[in-house]
Amino acid sequence: MQSTERPSGRIIEELHQRVARRYPAGGSGMKELGCALPWLSFIRIEQPTLLNRGMLSPSMCMVLQGSKKMLIGDNVTEYGPGSYSLAAVDMPVSGQVTRASEAEPYYGVRIDLDGKEIADLIMNMNVVLPDGNGEKTGAWVAAAEEELQGAFLRLVRLLDTPQHLHALAPLIKQEILYRLVIAPAGASFWKQALGWAQGKGVGEAINWIKQNYAEPLVIDELAKRVGMSASSLHHRFKALTIMSPLQYQKQLRLLEARRRLLSCEGDVASVAWKVGYDSPSQFNREYRRAFGASPLQDIDALRQQGTSF
Numbered sequence: 402m403q404s405t406e407r408p409s410g411r412i413i414e415e416l417h418q419r420v421a422r423r424y425p426a427g428g429s430g431m432k433e434l435g436c437a438l439p440w441l442s443f444i445r446i447e448q449p450t451l452l453n454r455g456m457l458s459p460s461m462c463m464v465l466q467g468s469k470k471m472l473i474g475d476n477v478t479e480y481g482p483g484s485y486s487l488a489a490v491d492m493p494v495s496g497q498v499t500r501a502s503e504a505e506p507y508y509g510v511r512i513d514l515d516g517k518e519i520a521d522l523i524m525n526m527n528v529v530l531p532d533g534n535g536e537k538t539g540a541w542v543a544a545a546e547e548e549l550q551g552a553f554l555r556l557v558r559l560l561d562t563p564q565h566l567h568a569l570a571p572l573i574k575q576e577i578l579y580r581l582v583i584a585p586a587g588a589s590f591w592k593q594a595l596g597w598a599q600g601k602g603v604g605e606a607i608n609w610i611k612q613n614y615a616e617p618l619v620i621d622e623l624a625k626r627v628g629m630s631a632s633s634l635h636h637r638f639k640a641l642t643i644m645s646p647l648q649y650q651k652q653l654r655l656l657e658a659r660r661r662l663l664s665c666e667g668d669v670a671s672v673a674w675k676v677g678y679d680s681p682s683q684f685n686r687e688y689r690r691a692f693g694a695s696p697l698q699d700i701d702a703l704r705q706q707g708t709s710f
Contacts (some may be wrong), residue, residue: 406644410550412550412554413482413550416481416553416554418559419557419558420443420445420465420508420510421506421508422478423560432444432445435516436614438560438570440512440574441510441511441512441513441556442513443510444509445507445565446467447503447506448502449500450497450501450695451472451533452495453495453497453700454493454495454655455494455496456495456653457490457496458488458491459513459514461514462485462509462512462578463510463553464481464483464484464504464509465485465508465510466505466508467482467501467507468480469497469498470483470496470497471496471540472496473492473541474542475645477497478542479499479582480501483544483545483550484541484544486541487540487541488540489516489579489590490539490603490641491539491541491611492642493649493652493656494539512577512597514578517605518574518578519578519590522579523582533698539641541586543585546584548579552577552580553693559573576701588597601639602627602634603627603634603637606623606627607628607638609626609627610623614657614676614677615675615676617677620634620647621659649676652691654677654683655688656689658672658675659696659699659700660691662699663703669697672696700707
């Protein structure tokens with residue numbers, strides 16, 4: 402197992418304190434907290450969680466207190482204050498908060514990313530792109546350089562001066578994107594983000610599967626739709642997402658089924674049918690394999706944890 406644990410410095414400590422103050426006193430059970438910027442949010446979790454499977458959308462989330470473990474394919478990384486997870490494309494991953502308590506909750510700060518913004522940054526600002534191939538997958542964990550931490554701190558401080566927020570926040574977000582692009586893993590980040598923004602190949606295939614996850618998936622037809630050969634699509638798709646298109650579709654179906662069951666949008670058989678399964682018994686087998694329990698047992702455990710979608 403890899404680790405990106407690093408000592409918490411002055412910048413991270415101030416970030417942690419400022420984010421903690423934004424939550425209501427006395428604890429309200431609130432986990433995710435938005436703000437005046439729709440692309441910026443905060444996370445607080447007061448106890449360790451189980452290893453949970455989910456979809457990581459294009460985003461960057463930096464740990465401010467506590468620690469977290471992320472499983473991407475066969476790679477497990479544990480990371481803490483000053484390190485971040487970064488997703489360039491929609492990626493099914495497993496995550497777990499490993500260190501958190503009521504006295505010292507897990508805190509994180511998250512920015513949603515947009516491939517078009519990154520493309521515009523590179524083209525309009527003449528950014529010198531890093532050499533190398535970077536990470537091969539669509540998501541990874543890295544340690545934040547001090548300059549990147551500082552940009553986050555200035556962004557959070559800016560929330561206290563709303564008269565300047567909407568003029569200056571986009572500029573700071575541009576700096577954050579710039580520092581992500583020039584970071585050690587930046588080569589992978591900009592290539593994948595640009596590929597997504599251009600709507601070609603694997604990015605277009607991922608988008609189609611997301612919108613049509615309940616429909617039968619025929620690889621030859623999908624490959625033709627995105628202008629690739631079936632073998633090339635399969636190879637590049639698996640290189641980016643660590644799974645085949647069919648496995649990716651299965652993950653989407655099971656995650657959507659879990660969300661529907663937790664939201665009481667039907668019984669097990671009806672939800673299975675709505676997400677694309679013809680056989681309830683096959684759905685039950687695959688659900689248990691993915692989440693470690695039958696649908697009813699899993700949903701009951703999630704409700705006891707206070708989980709909601």
